[in-house]
Amino acid sequence: DTEVTQTPKHLVMGMTNKKSLKCEQHMGHRAMYWYKQKAKKPPELMFVYSYEKLSINESVPSRFSPECPNSSLLNLHLHALQPEDSALYLCASSHPGQGREETQYFGPGTRLLVL
């Protein structure tokens, strides 16, 4: 099973709302990633968790707050977002540290619209 699931598929929120994106995998992967993808652009890395610890934060604004409750789950908490944060948010997972064979498996994404 190489499936990464993400919920919700679509989300519309106002700039004062608080919402969360969820990601789950059952492949035994111990690295999980959040990416942001704008239209017609490649995914941009936001955060990496390795063994449930935050290992990379690509200078993401604090209105995005990641959480990794266990090895299978990854959340992205959203608060006070701006319209320019509207994008497709992708989650991925991989085996960390196995040389360079860190094949990432992606979920279908959450399409976020901030009004």
Add this chain to the structure above:
Amino acid sequence: AQSVTQLDSHVSVSEGTPVLLRCNYSSSYSPSLFWYVQHPNKGLQLLLKYTSAATLVKGINGFEAEFKKSETSFHLTKPSAHMSDAAEYFCVVISTNAGKSTFGDGTTLTVKP
């Protein structure tokens, strides 16, 4: 340091003709290289990967790619395009153990009937 350049932002082919999507990379270390496909409003699907084994890599849906170290290239090919191949294709490089991958800007493949 690592980088990826996808040489064509758009490629258009007729159904049944060959596909060539070009990717060049730079890397301070021996890289792992990947091709992903993204259909509209979908996530990224792994097509194939090179991780220092055979230089000719076969992937899903009839795609293959050849790693050429001397040319720092990893071009994606398919002998005969199908309408369902129309999508965005990303070339990705990883050359460290830091968990960071670098994406190319993507190539949009259009398949004409």
